[in-house]
Amino acid sequence: MKTVLYKHDDLGKYFAQHLSAMTSAITPKQIDRLWQDIVMRYGEPQRAYHTLNHIEQLLVQLENINHILSEPHIIALALYYHDVIYDPTRSDNELRSAEFATDTLSPYLSPEQYQQIHALIMMTANHQIDTLVASDKYNDAAYLLDMDLSILGAPWTAYEQYAKAIRQEYKHVAADNYRDGRTAVLQGLLAHPKLYLTDHYYNQLETQARDNIKRELTSLAAL
Incomplete structure (x- = not known):
């Protein structure tokens, strides 16, 4: 690219x-x-x-x-x-x-x-x-x-900054509620057979995106 x-x-x-x-x-x-x-x-x-x-x-x-x-x-x-x-x-x-x-x-x-x-x-x-x-x-x-959705398949450092920015946007939500809500959103994404609809993005980003989401879920579970 x-x-x-x-x-x-x-x-x-x-x-x-x-x-x-x-x-x-x-x-x-x-x-x-x-x-x-x-x-x-x-x-x-x-x-x-x-x-x-x-x-x-x-x-x-x-x-x-x-x-x-x-x-x-x-x-x-x-x-x-x-x-x-x-x-x-x-x-x-x-x-x-x-x-x-x-x-x-x-x-x-x-x-x-x-x-x-x-x-x-x-x-x-x-x-x-x-x-x-x-x-x-x-x-x-x-x-x-x-x-x-391409940010989901970015390198972990960029994904981590994205996740932090989303948390900042939801700073009005208490930590426990945010953890539960964000976990539900991420688990919902993982439940999709494919995150990306096009071969172009699927081939480039699908594996990284799923790894990133699982890594964020692990971080959320530790809160």
């Missing part, structure tokens, strides 16, 4: 490129306003993992696979907006992010485009592909979901 490093200014440029490639009904000033709103939201104080750094990591991966996606611009916008609303005390962040994306983008995109983005964001709630997804869209959806 090639490695691409972005600064947050670059993320704004790529946001503008993806959005302007999909519509001519938007001005640079309007794009910049949308981007500044994204920056503000991903910089909120309750975030430790779900920040622009997370978006950057996903866009680096998108650069490696966009040639095999049918609609890379749709996937890019879904990535930018999939965590735009994030409140660790709530369980409807994906729905609120999807609705936010729809409200924000509908003046500029076609109904098919913003409805696709809404559907993709909603799939990140349970990381399962909606059965209504057309066959020609399945590949794109699978890659988006695998990208979002």
